[in-house]
Amino acid sequence: MNIKIISTTGDYVMLMRRVFTTPQKGIIFWQRLLDEIQGLGIESIGIVAFISAFMGAVVAIQTAYNIDNPFIPLTMVGWTTRQSIILEFSPTIISLILAGKVGSRIASEIGTMRVTEQIDALEIMGVNSANYLIFPKVIASLLINPVLIILSMWMGILGGWLAMAATGLSTTTDYVTGIRIDFQAYIVFYAIVKTLFFAFIISTISGFFGYKTSGGALEVGQASTKAVVFSSILIIVFNLILTQLLLT
């Protein structure tokens, strides 16, 4: 078991050495990068916005219902929603959701190319297939995921406000005041740093499992599942490590 972990880690490092090289043709890299930003990022905006708005609403409602003590001001609803969304929900939970959506897409796309010999065709032509296929996905994820996470923060806080406005559990003034209390830009920086790490994990781990697929359709499915599982585990582990490093 330990040998397999070491061997897989070694394979991953070796593959990344081939991924992180200068693209063979700049113009083709830029075209692929734009395609990947579209496929991995723009097409995820809907699901990220939807989930974030509803989660923000739920956090705000739960906080409001749990404030029984009259000495606790209702501005706490806005404050709690902001902190929950920015510190944890947007960077971590949305990254876990992206690990499922984007990670499975990357692994199955590359895995299918492997089992249908499209990767062999690239290699025969003299193309560094690892760089050609995975590098644009990694760069696209590093560029677009922070944008998605910032969107998620906005939508989460907006969802909380809409829920308060709809239920009357807190006034808009209290909610907005709460959002502005003791705001430190550092927590946004912390969230973006986490997002960048998670984006790297999702794109490289999924690319690795897709690239190393062998067999047929069944193995493509297995690669896709492994990509999601390992990306999620690493996100959870690195969430703890980064939180310890950046917030204490």
Added chain:
Amino acid sequence: MIEAKGVNKYFGEHHVLKNISCSFEKGKTNLIIGQSGSGKTVLMKCLVGLYEVDTGMVIYDDRNFSEMNFEQRKNLRQEIGMLFQGSALFDYMTVEENVMFPLNMFTKQTKQEKLNRANFVLERVNLEKVNKLMPSELSGGMRKRVAIARAISMNPKYLFCDEPNSGLDPQTSGVIDQLIKEITVEYAITTIVNTHDMNSVLSIGDNVAFIYDGELWWRGNKETILHTSNKELNDFVFGTELTSRLKQ
């Protein structure tokens, strides 16, 4: 000319290729035949460098491929075209984009020049008005022809065809065989075809190498193959109902 000298290949304990020495002539269709699992695909993958040989060497016109580094191989591979068993067309590209892909990656031609070349090779394989179609919209035979067009778009010196007739009806197989033969002679290419189709052997087999259990068992051509006394080869050649009846 391509030469394999003392090529051995192991997968774990399994000795797949056993000291194979063989040469493949320029301007001729050189066929590698053998039963499924005999090692012919492994031999082809060793020749193109998709698998590394464990011992022995592969030589392309006095250039030792086995000793080349990645960059040298990359340059040599621009002289190689390969037709894969499943065509291996890039399924996110149109027919035209597939054929233009090697030109986009490795040439500095203008868009119009690349388009002209793509149209020329597509016409050469008797395909018209398919430029904007996706691979999924083509029949099996058309996909093979597009793959041939892509393989010859860079004017290769060496053409490898891995089971070009698999999944095709006999009539379409004949068309593909003749196309490979014509292109080989027309452009003086060293062509290596992996097949277990006896129709191909008898129609285009200028040189034939029979691989049996990982060993080079017999060498000859389409004329001599019918009159050999080699038992294993006879079992292979006359293994079907049709060929055994013809023999009688």
